[in-house]
Amino acid sequence: MIGIPSPRTPAEDVRPVPRVGRIEDLAYVSDLRSGALVDRDGSISWMCWPRFDSLAYFAALLGAEKHGLWRIGPAGPSGQPSAPADRRRYTDGTLILESSWITPHGTAQLVDFMPVTDDDDALRLVRIVRGVSGRVPMRSTLRARPGYGRPSQDPGRPQVHASGRLSLADQGDGHLWLDTQAPCRVDGPDIVSEFTVAEGEEVTFVLSWQRGHDEPPPTPAPAGLLKATGDFWVAWAGRSTYSGPHGDAVERSLITLKALQHQPTGAFVAAATTSLPEEIGGSRQWDYRYCWPRDSALTVEALLACGYKEEVRAWVGWLKSVIGGRPETMQAIYRVDGGREMPETELDWLPGFEGSVPVRTGNGAAGQLQLDVYGEIVGALYTAQEHDPELAPVVAPLVIDLVVCLEQLWEQPDEGIWEVRGPRRHFVHSKVMGWVAVDRAVRLIESGRAQGPLEQWRELRDAIHRQVCERGYDEERNTFTQSYGSTELDASLLQIVTCGFLPPEDKRIVGTVEAVQRELSTQGGFLLRYRTDGQKPGVDGLAGDEGTFVICLAWLIAALAAIGRMDEAEIHLGVLLGIRSDLGLLAEEWDPYSGRQLGNSPQAFSHVGIVHGVLAVTTARSAGNGRLPARAATV
Numbered sequence: 296m297i298g299i300p301s302p303r304t305p306a307e308d309v310r311p312v313p314r315v316g317r318i319e320d321l322a323y324v325s326d327l328r329s330g331a332l333v334d335r336d337g338s339i340s341w342m343c344w345p346r347f348d349s350l351a352y353f354a355a356l357l358g359a360e361k362h363g364l365w366r367i368g369p370a371g372p373s374g375q376p377s378a379p380a381d382r383r384r385y386t387d388g389t390l391i392l393e394s395s396w397i398t399p400h401g402t403a404q405l406v407d408f409m410p411v412t413d414d415d416d417a418l419r420l421v422r423i424v425r426g427v428s429g430r431v432p433m434r435s436t437l438r439a440r441p442g443y444g445r446p447s448q449d450p451g452r453p454q455v456h457a458s459g460r461l462s463l464a465d466q467g468d469g470h471l472w473l474d475t476q477a478p479c480r481v482d483g484p485d486i487v488s489e490f491t492v493a494e495g496e497e498v499t500f501v502l503s504w505q506r507g508h509d510e511p512p513p514t515p516a517p518a519g520l521l522k523a524t525g526d527f528w529v530a531w532a533g534r535s536t537y538s539g540p541h542g543d544a545v546e547r548s549l550i551t552l553k554a555l556q557h558q559p560t561g562a563f564v565a566a567a568t569t570s571l572p573e574e575i576g577g578s579r580q581w582d583y584r585y586c587w588p589r590d591s592a593l594t595v596e597a598l599l600a601c602g603y604k605e606e607v608r609a610w611v612g613w614l615k616s617v618i619g620g621r622p623e624t625m626q627a628i629y630r631v632d633g634g635r636e637m638p639e640t641e642l643d644w645l646p647g648f649e650g651s652v653p654v655r656t657g658n659g660a661a662g663q664l665q666l667d668v669y670g671e672i673v674g675a676l677y678t679a680q681e682h683d684p685e686l687a688p689v690v691a692p693l694v695i696d697l698v699v700c701l702e703q704l705w706e707q708p709d710e711g712i713w714e715v716r717g718p719r720r721h722f723v724h725s726k727v728m729g730w731v732a733v734d735r736a737v738r739l740i741e742s743g744r745a746q747g748p749l750e751q752w753r754e755l756r757d758a759i760h761r762q763v764c765e766r767g768y769d770e771e772r773n774t775f776t777q778s779y780g781s782t783e784l785d786a787s788l789l790q791i792v793t794c795g796f797l798p799p800e801d802k803r804i805v806g807t808v809e810a811v812q813r814e815l816s817t818q819g820g821f822l823l824r825y826r827t828d829g830q831k832p833g834v835d836g837l838a839g840d841e842g843t844f845v846i847c848l849a850w851l852i853a854a855l856a857a858i859g860r861m862d863e864a865e866i867h868l869g870v871l872l873g874i875r876s877d878l879g880l881l882a883e884e885w886d887p888y889s890g891r892q893l894g895n896s897p898q899a900f901s902h903v904g905i906v907h908g909v910l911a912v913t914t915a916r917s918a919g920n921g922r923l924p925a926r927a928a929t930v
């Protein structure tokens with residue numbers, strides 16, 4: 296029976312408060328060492344310090360407020376949290392977030408940023424409250440909870456020092472300090488400030504992480520930090536060489552990719568979070584605060600395509616230090632400092648994002664055999680030295696070492712690009728990426744930029760090609776398949792189209808694009824990575840389903856452009872751009888049925904997808920509505 300809504304009482308007749316707490320509600324700020332996520336209501340619900348993979352001080356995102364959160368916003372009646380901001384944006388070309396509230400008392404703005412610094416031992420998160428008009432009552436509640444808010448971890452009572460500075464929450468070898476001119480009340484382990492901000496006034500809060508426990512950090516100068524941070528990002532964004540359509544989207548994705556790089560080491564993390572669910576209420580929660588050679592190689596290709604070299608040089612240095620000289624010990628995942636240990640652990644005190652448990656830290660996929668990685672790394676190294684010839688002498692020995700190693704491994708089954716937790720298989724994508732690695736090595740040797748067994752590797756390249764075409768292609772359905780002998784399909788097969796394995800007009804290529812679209816696309820053209828099987832563990836060994844995978848849609852766009860279906864590619868590109876948040880951010884997956892982002896966020900893969908999708912379409916268009924050049928990019 297459909298009920299007739301009763302008339303609203305005056306008390307109910309207030310502005311409806313939109314829901315906060317969706318993944319697309321999260322804004323991202325970073326100091327290139329770690330990052331913080333800011334919700335629409337001015338809450339920082341996720342932040343790990345001093346590094347992306349450190350323990351979190353604020354983990355409410357995966358639990359409740361008691362697990363750590365710092366909210367600043369207009370004071371709601373009788374201690375109620377603030378409503379969601381009415382408008383949010385990043386100031387142009389920066390990672391400085393502005394959230395604005397229009398209230399009956401006036402308009403107030405919160406500016407959030409993390410200054411980029413060279414001092415690893417002194418990090419900061421700055422929050423500036425500005426009065427735009429009227430006099431707006433505001434509240435700040437700082438609830439830092441070390442160790443992901445673990446119940447046994449006593450955050451201690453904040454100490455007010457003689458200087459008026461506040462020290463709070465200790466974790467490992469670091470300590471948090473708060474500087475503010477707002478009045479502060481210590482309430483158990485929380486610090487609460489209630490104040491009014493009038494037009495033209497500013498009230499600043501600076502939270503500093505300082506190594507050691509005794510010495511307070513230098514007194515911050517928020518205005519100078521704001522200017523320096525703005526200048527840094529504007530200058531960085533200004534170095535992009537991309538000037539075509541959808542420039543704002545490309546710029547935001549490039550800034551996000553940069554903000555996922557750990558500046559001191561050059562490593563890129565796959566995302567800033569752990570355990571945002573790939574299915575609400577499901578079990579697919581993983582920790583992405585580490586560096587995957589695969590994800591970072593694709594990130595590097597996107598940065599190179601837009602003219603960035605410094606970040607790529609830093610990444611090559613990182614890669615060399617973690618695998619150089621002993622590629623046979625290469626892992627699928629590293630810590631940003633090259634650390635190899637990341638045991639997968641469940642944080643059983645956290646109830647998870649919308650109840651999605653377990654919350655995991657560490658990642659058990661680190662020790663898997665993922666042969667596609669050779670192709671992605673060698674492909675990125677090859678592109679890097681093409682864009683930056685000074686890199687050739689550094690890149691050449693790495694490429695040779697990797698291919699020597701791959702020569703021994705390529706015929707083995709593996710866990711593949713998707714890091715399946717089911718049995719190893721002969722994934723076609725892995726074999727094709729093996730072909731890419733050998734092909735790029737051969738080209739380097741042919742051009743005289745590397746020394747290696749040219750004839751032997753030409754034969755190896757042909758042998759891989761032959762095997763894939765014989766065992767990974769289903770003649771009857773005219774499509775490559777997920778693995779040898781399987782009838783399943785996989786969206787990673789779309790990478791075959793753009794990597795140069797076959798000419799784009801080859802019937803097997805066109806057939807594969809069509810088959811993937813037919814069998815893996817959902818309403819709206821979004822793509823599943825592969826078919827999951829409900830409660831029965833599927834190819835990935837996991838029960839449950841998941842959303843569609845954002846980067847796969849970008850691969851489809853590039854594939855359509857490559858085979859000359861430009862109109863279709865452009866329509867899909869519009870769809871991809873349309874699922875970004877109001878701030879231009881993307882998580883790993885998209886649920887086309889509920890219209891929600893899913894998975895860790897912001898995720899490098901998805902932002903690589905934006906750059907890749909836009910560039911694929913604009914490159915093909917500028918080549919005369921024609922096809923994408925066969926080896927456009929492996930991103």
Ligand SMILES: OC[C@H]1O[C@H](O[C@H]2O[C@H](CO)[C@@H](O)[C@H](O)[C@H]2O)[C@H](O)[C@@H](O)[C@@H]1O
Nearest residue numbers: 565581587589590658660712713714715
């Ligand atoms: O689907 C199961 C796997 O999911 C995660 O891997 C995914 O994220 C990685 C980082 O972005 C990416 O490199 C990989 O291609 C994705 O499948 C998770 O990290 C794995 O542990 C898990 O087995």
